Amino acid sequence: MKMNNHLTKLCLAAAAAAAVACAPAPKRAAVAVYLDPEAPIEERVEDALARMTVPEKIAIIHAQSKFSSPGVPRLGIPELWCTDGPHGIRPEVLWDEWEQAGWTNDSCVAYPALTCLAATWNPAMAALYGKSIGEEARYREKDVLLGPGVNIYRTPLNGRNFEYMGEDPYLASRMVVPYVQEVQKNGVAACVKHFALNNEETHRHTIDVDVDDRALYEIYLPAFKAAVEEGGTWTVMGSYNLYRGEYGCHNDRLLNRILKGDWAFDGAVVSDWGGVHDTDQAIRNGLDLEFGTWTDGLTMGATNAYDNYYMAKPYLRKIENGEVGTEELDDKVRRVLRLTFRTAMNQDKPFGALCSEEHYAAARRIGEEGIVLLRNEGGVLPFDLGGMKRILVVGENAVKMMTVGGGSSSLKVQRETSPLDGIRARVGDRAEVVWARGYVGDVGGEYNGVKSGQDLRDDRSAGALIAEAVEEARKADAVVFVGGLNKSDHQDCEGVDRFSLGLPYGQDAVIEALAAVNPRLVVALVSGNAVSMPWVDEVPAIVQAWYLGSEAGNALAAVLFGDANPSGKLPFTFPVRIEDNGAHATDPVFPHDGKTCYKDGIFVGYRWTEKEGIEPLFPFGHGLSYxxxxxxxxxxxxxxxxxxxxxxxxxxxxxxxxxxxxxxxxxxxxxxxxxxxxxxxxxxxxxxxxxxxxxxxxxxxxxxxxxxxxxxxxxxxxxxxxxxxxxxxxxxxxxxxxxxxxxxx
Structure with missing residues (x-):
């Protein structure tokens, strides 16, 4: 557990005295410049570097636990602690495991997924998001927030799209900059990820991407470039996939030539957990901080194997044997020290805040602005309670917790308002709100030891569930179907991709049955991806509700009842069929295992549909208002x-x-x-x-x-x-x- 800010300052002062007293006589002045927060940061870096031994330099560039690196205890240089984002601060895990540490004070506010943030088309909301999540990271004494993600939405089947900012490089660029800037005002580094071309999940550890330079520079790099050159991000995370035969976490062209060369990035490149594969390449090809190797939660390998990482003892042996010099090592250490002085040793950091009402208000406001009104025929929305006595809410997603699951962005929240509870709270006693299951999807609710506490088991047949929903719909003044995807495998989930564009769990049949008996039907889709809608002409009102985090139900209810006028716009194209998407039209094989070539080139999203003259289901930038x-x-x-x-x-x-x-x-x-x-x-x-x-x-x-x-x-x-x-x-x-x-x- 990290020290709080006051204890850190006291310990650093003591360490400074010890460092000067115990260190070998330096060739330069004995004053510990690196401990002086008033000194220029580059002088501090060089001073600390000159005092470090080679083993200390090796130690500082790799992990000591699942989420921390060791610092230099002899010199009073503290540990660096990372935490997963980008939608909230991950709960504490055990030292060498993904499972929970069992703390009772590590709950957080869950903010809307980044697809929702992008759908606000409002950089002010990105700034509010970065400020709020940065304050929570600071309060929890985290130094590096592993987010945001800005990989391009190339295919709607990518399981991790919900963590990214859509299909357009300009939109993503404008939204990522204020997020990064506001996070880092808290003395917490943003870690922009996953650099680069992380556009599939199923075979993410083996897929080798080949893309022409026009597409690379015009489509896939601009958001990263903006985060570096305009946002000033202090860290960048490499990707799991390969690019032209080299892994993203040690890729000479991406990291050395483009990131550190062309863009003059002065921060640290952090590996994704388990993303490092070779000592020589890690030394030469731009990696600075290695995490997760052999303890990546996939193959486990050995416990507490940190000294055996590729950039640990194997690197040290190569130096001792004269196989490599220390020029690359010193560059890595400089970058890690620079990161440390900006974060863990930054004495000007604010105190931060956790689970404040201001943070819940921010989550709700971002959610309200990001919700997209896709269709509203006949003015079904907003609902007028004056003429209603009975409202039916249908669907598992109306009650299922969505903050648990989905991979590394899974959270342990202080509270989460479901769509059903949000609607009931808004309606109060002015009308009866009834819920019908409609379909059974994922009845689980656990990830890395965080449990939702919900029991969603239901043994009734699909026919019985539909019949119940239809019977209730006949008696209702209005029906709200809350469906879409969830964060289980092959939905919106890290590590695996979707199987198809269609809705899972037989939801199409439920929607069609409801549309046949009640003309005041609203379909609210919870997802981070586009879905097909064979029933689109039968449903008068459709809302894209995203994953809205802790305030999900309140944000959705505010839009449904007109307290908030919807203003969100789609950050990606909704195709009618999967074949209407450029990635799938040019290459029907998905997901890829081995080499893949981006044959769609620069024609991603609306660029493809417009080139081909294809009418989308809903176009990029679409969104209605009241x-x-x-x-x-x-x-x-x-x-x-x-x-x-x-x-x-x-x-x-x-x-x-x-x-x-x-x-x-x-x-x-x-x-x-x-x-x-x-x-x-x-x-x-x-x-x-x-x-x-x-x-x-x-x-x-x-x-x-x-x-x-x-x-x-x-x-x-x-x-x-x-x-x-x-x-x-x-x-x-x-x-x-x-x-x-x-x-x-």
């Missing part, structure tokens, strides 16, 4: 520009409805004269505009040369070609309201 918005003409302030200039694209947006609401105004750019194939259009700007009824606002997007470039893999550089461009402004990728043409000279 009010309406009108767009004025789109105008550009100049007809031409050069590489040094900026074109300002403006549009006036008016709330033409009778209630306040928010619209996400989206800017797409189309290159009309490119010499290489380009998407029909690409997202290059967005702004969430809050408007009272009748209010108008002019939204202006500055368009510089960065928005016009593409990566020319024949030249190995970004290129903006002269010619005609079109700025398209709309409410989604498929709902363009107007455009303006300009020329780049």
């Amino acid at each position: 009010t309406t918005f009108a767009y004025g003409p789109v105008e550009a302030d100049r007809a031409s520009t050069d590489e040094r200039g900026t074109v300002n694209v403006s549009v006036e947006v008016t709330n033409t409805g009778d209630r306040a609401g928010a619209e996400v105004v989206q800017l797409y750019i189309a290159d009309k004269e490119s010499s290489l194939p380009r998407p029909v259009k690409e997202l290059k700007g967005f702004e969430k505009v809050w408007l009272e009824a009748g209010q108008s606002k002019v939204v202006t997007f500055p368009v510089g040369v960065e928005a016009l470039r593409y990566y020319d893999d024949t030249k190995g550089e970004w290129v903006a070609e002269k010619g005609v461009f079109e700025a398209l402004v709309g409410a989604s990728s498929a709902d363009i309201k107007g455009s303006a043409v300009f020329e780049l000279k």
Whole structure:
């Protein structure tokens, strides 16, 4: 267990005296600069490095327990402690096991999954998220938060998509930066993951990805680049998969040449747990901190095997035998020390907070803003309690805890409000709220020793469950079906991918039966992935509810009853069929074991459907409101520009409805004269505009040369070609309201 902040300062002071008294006479001044928080951080790093022995240097670059590295006790340099995120602070586990340590004070607030955060299309919500989760990590004395994730949503079958920020590199880039910045204001390092191309789970330890450089630079790297160059992230986590024959955790091109070279990353590269495979490659290819090897929870290997890690005794023996020098080692140690001074030895950290009402309010607000109203025919929503006596809620997901399970993001929460409880709390005694099971899915509720405490067993047949739901639906004034996916295997879950695009557990039959007997049916889908909807035309109202965390039920109820006007927009495309997705259209084999080539290239998500002329089920950027918005003409302030200039694209947006609401105004750019194939259009700007009824606002997007470039893999550089461009402004990728043409000279 780590010391609290006050004890840490006292112990560091004592250690400073001991270090000066006991250390061999240094060649430089005896003052322990590394312990001086007022000294420039690079001076502190070099001073500490000069005082360390080679064995101490080796020790500091690998784990000593499941989630910690040892520091340098002789010099008073403390341990580094990591914790899983990115949706909440993981409960404490035993020293060398994944199982629970049995603490009673390690519960947390669960925040909405990152797909929901991305669906807010609001960087202010990303900042609130980072601030809140960073405060919880700080209170729990964590130094590194293992998140956020920004891998691109390439296929809706990826089991880990719910931890990421969607299919578009620009959207993910704008959302990750404030998250990272606000986490790190707490003296806690964000660890952006998984670098890179971690787009499948089933064979994640063996899959070798080959992707052309255009797709790599235009689609899969921008969010990581933004996190490094703009967010200033202090750590980056390597991925399990291989890229062109080298594992992501020690990949020369990704880590040395791109991350540390091109982007000048000065932080530490952390391995994913069990992601290291070779000592020589780990030495040369950019890894700085090794975790999880041989104690990865998969093959176990040996207990307390930390000194046998690839970057432990094997590395030390190579140095002692003269096989390698210490140049690479010193670079790794510098990075780990820099991380330590920014976190564990940062005396200016705030105190943090855990399970505060402010954090619950933040979780609820993010959830409300991220919920997406996909369909609302006939104005079924929002519900008006004035005319209701009986509301039926159907579905296992209406009662099942969703914070337990799904892999490393599983949490132990102080409380979690279910959709059923949230609806009942909102309705109060104004109407009767009845629940019917509808279907049986995953009746479990345990992960690494955290138990939900729910007993969801039900032995009735599917037919009996549907019959009960239908009978109740006939008597109800409105029906809310809460279904979707869950966090069990082959749903939304780390380590395994989905089997198909369809809903599991026979939910389609339940929805169709309910639609046949009650015209006021709302389907609320809990998931981090797109699903097929063969019943879409039969259901008047559909809500994408995501995994909303501790305040799930309250956030959903607020949207259903109009307390919150929905303003979320989809961060990825919902295809009608799996074959409408570019990854599956170009390669029907999934999941891959061995080598895979991203044949869809840069045409991911809406870029693919627009190129192929495919109509999606719901397009990227789609989301409805309880009010309406009108767009004025789109105008550009100049007809031409050069590489040094900026074109300002403006549009006036008016709330033409009778209630306040928010619209996400989206800017797409189309290159009309490119010499290489380009998407029909690409997202290059967005702004969430809050408007009272009748209010108008002019939204202006500055368009510089960065928005016009593409990566020319024949030249190995970004290129903006002269010619005609079109700025398209709309409410989604498929709902363009107007455009303006300009020329780049």
